[in-house]
Amino acid sequence: MPGASFHTDILDQPDGIGSPFAKSTLLHVLLFGSLIGYGYLHNLLHGSEWGANSLQQGAIQATLVSTAALPLPQDHPPTDNVLSTETPSVAPALTEQQTEPLPLPEAVPIPEKQTPVKPQPKEQPKTPPQHQPPPKPQNKANYGEAAPPNTPRATAANNNANSPVAVTGGDFGSRFGWYVDVIKRKVAQDWYTQEVDPSTPAGATVYVQFAVGRDGAPGTVSLATPSSSPSLNSSCLHAVQRVDTFGPLPPGYNESSLNVLYHCTYPGAR
């Protein structure tokens, strides 16, 4: 049998592994020995330059300070930003520009629908915001157009003009009610409610008293019962002082003067 003989021949041959094994071992020993030798020699040459406890001090000396004053970053864990990535996606490819195919010679163009152009509203120029300047303090007389002044002829509307005169006593009032009307009207015409402080409550009343001489001239006017508003008090006094005359006392009245108690009731700011 040829096959059996061949197998026998391979197994019967002498084993040649001893010599290569010895050479390999020698090579590894040499490599190992050279590494140790390199480390030893390197340590001899540079061992004192890094981390050595040298007595010689350098040019820079670090000083420990309190960490409280240092703007150290907060000890937060890094944020897991889901949008960040180290592998950016590939940029999308540019689409190729395709040219319009030329129309066929026999093609009839379809007219495009003309949409009416909507007129654009004109842009209004933006006006800067108007800021109301604060009123300047006035230390002079007002100058400008005024409402119609309270001239002597000026009268105000009165819906109760025909109300009867209430006479509760006194000979003069019953005999010469028209003269009392004259007194009331003339003082009322000269009472400028603009002089009264607008904060004066409506209904505030001041009583002034004065005497009317035979020639109709009012005498000295004084406060009889002042109101709580000084401006109302003075305005009522001024109203009487503006009257030059009420006209001569009625001929049928024989006394030398007539005493008048006049009240000004503030109607409220208008």
Add this chain to the structure above:
Amino acid sequence: MRARNRISSPHSRGLCFILLFLSLPCLTASAQDWVRTGTNLGAARIRLAAADFNPSSPDPQTPTLKSTFDTTLYSDLSSAGVFDMVSKSMAPPLMPATPQQINLASWSAAPANAAFVAFGSFAVSAGRAAVNGYLFDAKNPDAPQILGKQYNEAASQESARLIAHRFADEIITRLGGGIPGIAETHIYYISSRGGNKEVWQMDYDGQGQHALTHLNTISLSPRVSPDNERVAFASLGKQGWAIRMYSLVLGRVVSFPSVVGNTLSPAWSSNGAKIAFSASRSGDPEIFTADANGGNVKQVTTFRGPDVSPTWNPKTNSQIAWCSGRTGLPQIYTMDSDGTNISRLTDGGYATSPSWSPNGQFLAFAWNRKYGPGAPGGQDIYIMDIASKRWTQLTHDEGRQDFPSWSPDGRHIVFQREKGGGAEIWTMLSDGTEQHRLTQSSGNSMPNWSWK
């Protein structure tokens, strides 16, 4: 004490014009009566009815003269600015002649609602017009009579008007609280209706227009003296412009010394003692003052630029307002009569023709506030409260107004209005209402209201 409680109660305060008359025994140590009254809503016009007077004679002149009287009386009372007149159509169709014939209830009730009634009789006898006039308080039947007057004049249209004027003035003075009536006042003005600019005169209501001067030259700026005896005016003569005097007593021009150069725009002080005017020797008019006889001439302004149209403060006679062009366009200024304390009143535009109100409080003047080519507005009449310098426009868009002049009661203003090429004289109340045209032929200008 009872009265005080009633007045201070809410009910009494709510009723605006309740008058309370009380005898106050505790206060009336003297014999005078006490009156208690007051206000809180201003003053109302007086509701007044003027009944047609009763024709109490068969004389054929009576109807026409009575009609003139009735019309004039009603017109005077209406234009006084004091009354709310009862329309003739609302008045009872009655003509009471005497106090016994009047039924006050019919006048005080609706629709007349009169507070006062003027009535009486008109008779013509033997060429004389006799008028009995009464004024009654329709709300006080117990003591209604306020006024009773008798008039007797020659029977004529002028007399009928004169009597009506006087009776109206009595009513206005009595119910108006002593204000002077203006029914007998006159207006002096310049008219060219005769071909030349002469001084004319008319009643305050436009009646009785007639020429005073016949100088056949140009006359301007008539100003009547406070005593109604002379009219000063500027007239163009051989020596230029000069102030001349027309005597209303003598009916002719009287001598007045020519002072310095061209003199214009005279103005009387209210006491008649002084006269102010503008005069120029070298073309720059300045303000001068002089005595009423032309002596004691004093120059009070020395500004570069024209100074014209002086007017005195009639209340004090210590101030003069005038028109000055020292800053360019004419403006209104005031100063003391010696030339000190100058104050400018208008702040721009074209302001001329100042006129001081009788109470010294206001100035009326003509003002074109937006003067210039194409500027809006026109020349209108304004009044200004001198103390506060606050002004009020009285006329609006009715042509060109100029030369305002106050009535003696301070309630009216007469002025010149140019509209449609002709100048006319108009009057209005001092708040700009109730404007009435007085002249009808064009060429009437520069009115001046008499002092009384």
